[in-house]
């Protein structure tokens with residue numbers, strides 16, 4: 455998605471969001487740039503402060519006064535933003551909470567997904583306009599371990615073709631979370647009740663009562679979130695995946711989404727997005743996982759057994 459592929463718009467009940475300004479092909483991606491709050495030129499700081507923030511966060515270990523004192527002690531005065539004060543730190547923290555992406559430590563199959571840690575949080579002002587949907591049409595990749603310039607960028611890639619005028623949305627956490635856990639997280643950390651198409655269906659399902667929700671991490675982390683619904687690696691997907699085909703389409707109308715876009719390599723639960731279109735404009739039929747990096751051919755993904763015969767390990 456090049457820069458002009460998206461346009462910001464005010465959307466009823468959702469604040470601002472990003473819409474497709476033209477038809478977007480599957481696999482297209484825009485580059486979005488990292489800003490570091492404490493070395494921002496003034497106009498960029500204003501951009502950061504203009505981002506939305508959800509309800510006042512509960513007091514936590516990261517309280518603004520102590521963070522303010524820590525930053526004041528560590529950062530050379532000339533790098534501090536104008537008007538640096540405890541209030542400004544509080545405002546930045548609250549913007550950060552709602553708008554930052556977690557840059558996760560590299561995926562290692564032996565580390566259970568809930569134990570995978572974020573090593574940094576980054577705010578990308580344009581990407582912060584992306585609203586959430588539990589059936590997202592895009593997902594993000596980061597390449598922090600690549601050498602060279604640009605490795606602090608994130609890339610947002612279309613999962614499938616997006617028609618002009620449609621909103622482009624991410625899932626703010628792993629797409630396999632159960633309804634109850636998704637709602638709790640979105641309400642507590644982002645201040646809204648999700649009424650997406652998937653939630654409307656799943657709100658009618660009988661929920662597992664012993665599921666305990668996410669782990670309280672509080673950022674706009676997308677698929678690599680460091681919790682998966684609290685079920686020790688299992689998840690809500692057994693409802694969609696069922697026992698191999700006896701589920702009715704009425705009850706599980708979104709099963710196709712999970713078969714096609716949820717990575718089933720180990721327990722990574724990343725999103726599979728097609729690689730960018732080929733130079734001749736043809737879609738790439740290779741999908742990349744945004745958590746484990748696995749590559750899969752489209753025909754393997756659509757195979758009836760959903761086999762995990764990945765192209766690269």
Ligand SMILES: C[S@@+](CC[C@H](N)C(=O)[O-])C[C@H]1O[C@@H](n2cnc3c(N)ncnc32)[C@H](O)[C@@H]1O
Nearest residue numbers: 467468469470506508582583584585586644646
């Ligand atoms: C990262 S910001 C997204 C951009 C935001 N809408 C804005 O105006 O700046 C996250 C906030 O957007 C809103 N939001 C995101 N997805 C939403 C959805 N599906 N329904 C309603 N509000 C949503 C919530 O207020 C949430 O705290």
